[in-house]
Amino acid sequence: MSTASTTPRPQSSPMGRGMPGMGMPMGKPEDFKPAARRLFGLLRPQRSAFAAVVALGVASVALGVIGPKVLGDATDIIFDGVLARLRGEPGAGIDFAALARVLSWVLVLFLASAAFGLAQGRLLNNVVQRVVFRLRADVEAKLHRLPLRYFDGQPRGELLSRVTNDIDNVATALQQTLSQLLISALTVVGVLVMMVSISPLLALIALALIPLSVVATGGIRKRSQGLFVAQWKHTGELNAHIEEAFTGHQLVKVFGRQRESEEEFRRRNDALLGSALGAQFTSGLIMPVMMFLSNVGYVAIAVVGALRITSGAMSLGEVQAFIQYSRQFTQPLTQVASMVTLVQSGVASAERVFEVLDAPEQRPDPADAPLPARRRGRVEFHDVSFSYQPEQPLIEHLSLVAEPGQTVAVVGPTGAGKTTLVNLVMRFYELDAGRITLDGVDITRLRREDLRSQVGMVLQETWLFGGTIRDNIAYGKPDATDEEVLAAARATYVDRFVRTLPDGYDTVIDEEGSNVSAGEKQLLTIARAFLADPSLLILDEATSSVDTRTESLVQHAMAALRSSRTSFVIAHRLSTIRDADLILVMESGRIVEQGTHDELIQARGAYHRLYSAQFAAAL
Template sequence: MSGGRNMRRHGMGGPAGGSGEKAKDFGKTMKKLISYMGRYKWGILTVLIFAVGSTVFHVIGPKVLGKATTKIFNGLTGKLSGGPGIDFAGIGKILILLLTLYGVSALFSFVQGLVMTSISQKVSFRMRKEMSEKINRLPMNYYDTKTHGEVLSRITNDVDTLGQSLNQSITQMITSVTTIVGVFIMMLSISPLMTVLAVLILPVSMTMISFIIKRSQKFFRQQQEYLGHINGQVEENYSGHTVIKVFNREEEVLREFNETNGMLYQSAWKSQFFSGMMQPVMQFVGNLGYVAVAIVGGFLTIRGTIEVGDIQSFIQYVKNFTQPITQMAQVSNMLQSTAAAAERVFEFLEEPEEDQMVENPSSIADIQGNVTFDHVKFGYRPDKIIINDFSAEISAGKKIAIVGPTGAGKTTLVKLLMRFYDVNGGSIKIDGKDIRSFNRSELRELFGMVLQDTWLFKGSIMENIRYGKLDATDEEVIAAAKAAHAHHFISTLPDGYEMELNEEAGNVSQGQKQLLTIARAILADNKILILDEATSSVDTRTEERIQKAMDNLMKGRTSFIIAHRLSTIRDADLILVMKDGDIIEQGTHEELLEKKGFYAELYNSQFEKTA
């Protein structure tokens, strides 16, 4: 049912990154990205050198080829007037030189491509690594306001977009700028007049490109944003498909998906449409340049100002002059996607973290397990307090039961104890030390936890139980499974302890999952135990056996038990009865029944319903 809870909490689309999100800051994001790539500066410098070298050798080519054309033209015209004819030896030398130039250009291009691919993949690897590590440092309230798919989209789609666009955009940008400069110099060396005509194309091109980029930027941002929403919906629909079917919500889910998918479609086709406009616009402008060069070039050749081969070279240069402008336009388009993806990645990496370390932290060595709640006040939102004034003294080794109606604050109390959230007022102490004086990671080493929502990962049963103590031997794992009464059912499974659990451990029952998580907690052997509805998913007979195992496990350990079935906590040393965030009664089972108060009412209501 976890998928159902997620859907209720997030409303299927999730609040993250909604349509009201502020406009992205392209310049600021690109500065961050450049700074982030600072450690790869030598690699980028290598790319720069080889990309420039490749372009220079390639740019020289057309002028050299023009010399060959001139020799052929002069040879033919000379032969008609009785000359020696075509100089094939001279043309051969020119072609060999041309082949060498293009060969060196291709080699340089290969090297810069290899280095740039390596850099882009290192950036992607580093981002994924940092985001993976970031996940463990984020506070719980981050996950309460974001869908799983939204986070996954940033790690997968956005990082992939960054890696691919970096690999292409940086080299294309370097090559395009170098080509424009090189071609401009070569055109000036042939004819300043024709160069002026070719350069007049630029204002027209830049005006059109600027118009297209301004129109397309917001659509690229929306495309990345709604892609994240689609991922969130698909992930939740898939994980919660049973809940969707049970409540006949297929049509509603499909309607919500189609709505988001429609938004993605609208932003995607608009961004791709504007992106596709670049090429035809630049080709049109380029063709205007060809016409101008052909007319003026023919006139200059007749006058003897330039040679025939120079016209051919210049036409190639005009093409090479407009092509990098087109590439730069495409790169600019690509950078919109890069900026949108980078902003989402950096937003994630810059999310406020839990303060993992404290100055002069308290040591967890020799902790006995005495727990004090001192006038605790807490709310998930400061303006909505749900625990108003909670105080309790719990001695080490005691078995404490926390009971109360749904929403009373039972599970919230446990989250505060483990510092998933910090209190708004008051304090929680372990052996007299405020839990905020411990490093979070060390504090949580004190706790073993079994939740109502089981969590198992893809892997063998042995590996899942060993998760509680990574250096445990096989014998210790099996002993823990026996203590949790899981050994019998494990032995009946194909491959026993080596059986592979699939995604979400769907090839074992809910009750069996619970037994495995209990075995994991037993193996961890922590000072303080937290059991949140730990036996709610098993049958009555198995529950009785687990209770016996739990009784042995809890000896000498402070144990917090959250239970709705009050019959399972009758032997607790202390029962805390919560209502609306406050303890309204406390005592043993017999003492509370004698008071005939709220606990007695809760306890007796179970049997009334059964009757």
């Protein structure tokens, strides 16, 4: 298919005629737990690599938690040597050889733990990036499977925020929390085993902190989760406003609406600021609460440990090792609590991405899709009915036939359903009733790709991408030769102005197409459709942006092109369709008149009124 612009918006949509619902509030996000389970479920395809991550983490933590116990033995060597010397024992003192051996083992343990930790971090980074890569690919594929109705009801900036900002935030959350969560969980288990082996009583004191921590952080987490959801919702709404304002900045200035635009930005920015401040402040309470509980536990362990030393139940080295373990035990709990902010933010973003992935898709193409035996371009509407909203009928019981090679012009007032008619041919929307056939085959039995490959479409709203003029024309047929591109350019009179440019067909057009005129952009889109050589042409006000002289040249080129293919021409300027084989006059989704120009003028009906409004002086 050759498309001259972005996917066309409907003539009448759920949000109003031709206008998507900017600023439309999003639905309520899912709960935290289902979204979190689904987010971490994305790791399943990487289960083998993640198993290696866990194994490396276990090795790193195991070696790390053994270190304080061995270091406690070094403390006992020093303490026993000093104590023996104070007692005046002959030859008493610190056994430096034994101390060196113990410290060497400690050094080896910590170095090995660090090495395993580095390997684990590198492998985990690879796992996370692959997961996010697949998530981006899934979202991209999903967007191509969504019906046009979905985009009609989504602000463009909001949707862009979901597929860029939110996915980036998910990546950050996974990257920064997975490793720490894994290490923290393993550390808690390993340290707990070592503490119980040293002193079950002190271990019980340390464990008493866990219920207090869960209760303290649970209420804070629930409150901050709602604030994070609001933060990312307001982020999407602010992006939607910015995209809308900057896309139409010329109109904003022309109508003097800068102050209103700034006020709207300020309102949305204030809402984002309020939710962001609330989310960060509320989640930030977790760290000081955990630090307080940790210090309380540290004091309790130090007091009880001192009493155990004086009673001879424990050695100084054991208490020193236990105090280290108590710090290692509460530290991961504190770190996990501090990561609640990142986890909640990431899950809130994941909810928004999952809403896109869960959106209803367009009807899948049939597996055994037939192809017309011969591409002739015959289009027939059989009792077609369609509406964007069930309570607002648009097209009802429409039947018509466009024979091969015919030029069918569709005219009528704004909102009559003209663009909707061709959108249905392209199967941008599914019918409510009836059917449309192309060369005798129901278009719902064709694959969309096969259907649209037979159609060339040129819209009033031009679309060019950043690239050379040659690349933009060849977009209609990627494997076209330079000779074919040049022939299409000549047929549509593009060659006339391209040769006046310093770089000719190698002239680079920026994404806004600001270095070519509106009429030249329209000619390029027409050349693109010509190059595709379709059996069916759809021209939606395709000459509205060109001057009168260029329009005359383009009309001649179109007449030659239409000689062997069916054409649907939507036009407001009735002078451009006087030579059409069939003119359809639409009002409120119905064909109220049809015939040639002369027949409709003589009938003195709806077409005569439209024509008289434009050429009253001539009549």
